[in-house]
Ligand SMILES: Nc1ncnc2c1ncn2[C@@H]1O[C@H](COP(=O)(O)OP(=O)(O)O)[C@@H](O)[C@H]1O
């Protein structure tokens with residue numbers, strides 16, 4: 021009886037402690053970041069405010085100075101609430117589509133519209149890169165020649181700064197006769213054509229983590245697991261499909277999560293030298309042309325949100341697949 | 350099923366496994382390791398043969414040579430009158446490893462189907478065989494479970510079921526119950542004998558345990574290390590039907606005594 025009486029509250033408080041344990045650290049870190057951010061923004065923007073005060077020869081109280089430093093139009097470092105407001109205004113506060121010359125089109129004032137233009141090449145590039153990565157890993161694991169020859173090149177490819185080769189890829193790809201012919205024939209639109217170099221650069225960055233992860237995964241079966249296959253006189257392809265590939269699945273998901281983040285970075289970098297008008301990279305670029313720091317920061321946050329969303333989708337897929345493969349709940 | 354087997358027996362009389370002057374040396378970084386020296390052994394159809402000896406005496410290596418997982422550096426060995434590799438391609442044996450080695454991403458049922466899929470049995474036949482062998486090892490109703498949901502003893506039984514599923518005539522088992530506690534082990538030993546009696550398979554069984562070897566075997570091969578070699582081969586005259594309490598009979602104890610002597614002799618040889 022007394023046990024039952026104490027049990028309820030004890031359990032509730034235990035659950036509460038558990039919740040606090042999970043949420044409190046996250047919250048306190050978030051608070052700390054925002055506080056530091058406000059402090060830094062205050063320090064970095066104050067000079068301009070003081071300068072303006074002197075020029076216009078007006079007096080301001082310290083509180084007024086702080087308020088002014090937090091509400092500049094082009095601050096050196098925008099305050100958190102300014103970025104938040106900008107993100108709100110350019111997503112919820114703007115229609116995604118607008119009418120232009122009698123047609124409904126995407127609205128370039130909307131950040132979601134730009135995110136969309138970055139996400140598609142990212143997903144396409146990720147698909148190409150992931151597929152290529154798996155293919156290369158299969159080759160490397162099954163052929164000693166490929167192991168010796170492909171891996172060094174794959175590593176070398178990642179040591180070249182992407183910023184250096186992105187313009188080259190953009191110029192070469194946008195002048196490909198086949199691509200231009202396809203546009204002329206009306207098979208693909210100009211917008212789609214712009215998507216191709218972005219996706220390629222994105223796949224250039226995203227194939228590598230998959231190669232490394234899949235090679236490790238395909239080589240993860242123990243000697244005894246492989247011996248079992250030998251006692252059945254299993255062929256190499258049977259050993260691949262029934263042992264190496266399933267054993268590599270957890271490795272695959274881990275590397276895909278790294279890979280999709282790299283794919284997003286690749287697309288954004290690819291948008292910088294293309295003079296792209298749409299996309300988060302384009303948004304960063306125009307922001308820096310006009311000193312629109314708030315716009316730059318909100319584009320950066322949007323990119324982070326996209327990356328987090330993509331990684332979370334893969335994480336959910338991972339849980340479903342691994343559960344079906346008998347992983348402990 | 351019975352008819353072709355008899356025909357085959359008539360066509361290939363003689364031992365199931367015959368090793369003559371078998372030698373195996375591993376080349377390692379620390380120089381050669383003489384794992385097997387001058388091994389001579391004959392195993393007839395339907396025998397239950399145990400290999401016993403201290404660790405490192407080449408029991409696993411010998412079993413792996415029979416299974417064509419290792420290749421001897423000297424001497425000859427035949428399985429069903431052919432090379433071990435040829436016998437393996439003809440699905441001559443099922444192999445049970447020391448660790449159950451079930452693939453964790455396959456259910457018990459799917460693990461047992463693994464060899465059947467590889468050997469190209471059709472779906473209906475796969476299902477039928479899975480049902481049969483699950484019953485044989487007393488695991489009915491556990492087919493849909495994943496390996497981690499089963500105890501160690503049940504996992505090892507599933508691994509035996511997997512080795513039985515494709516009806517090989519020879520069953521090679523490398524310390525299959527080594528990691529299990531004694532009560533589970535006794536139970537599995539009883540079951541293994543029942544299974545052997547029912548199927549008439551030829552069994553090669555590696556063990557550390559003298560009572561286990563004597564209880565199970567019709568022939569006990571005593572081995573000793575450095576270099577790995579056979580020091581004694583004991584034909585057991587115990588009846589084939591063996592309740593667990595046969596272990597207290599004088600006949601049983603006499604054989605156990607002789608095994609112990611053989612192990613001790615191998616040890617003294619070394620000093
Ligand atoms: N693949 C291998 N490479 C090198 N040495 C090995 C290998 N396998 C076994 N050995 C050596 O051969 C000897 C016999 O090993 P093993 O057959 O596993 O003994 P047991 O099963 O009786 O304990 C040991 O000295 C062991 O270290």
Ligand SMILES: [Mg+2]
Nearest residue numbers: 408409410523
């Ligand atoms: Mg061993």
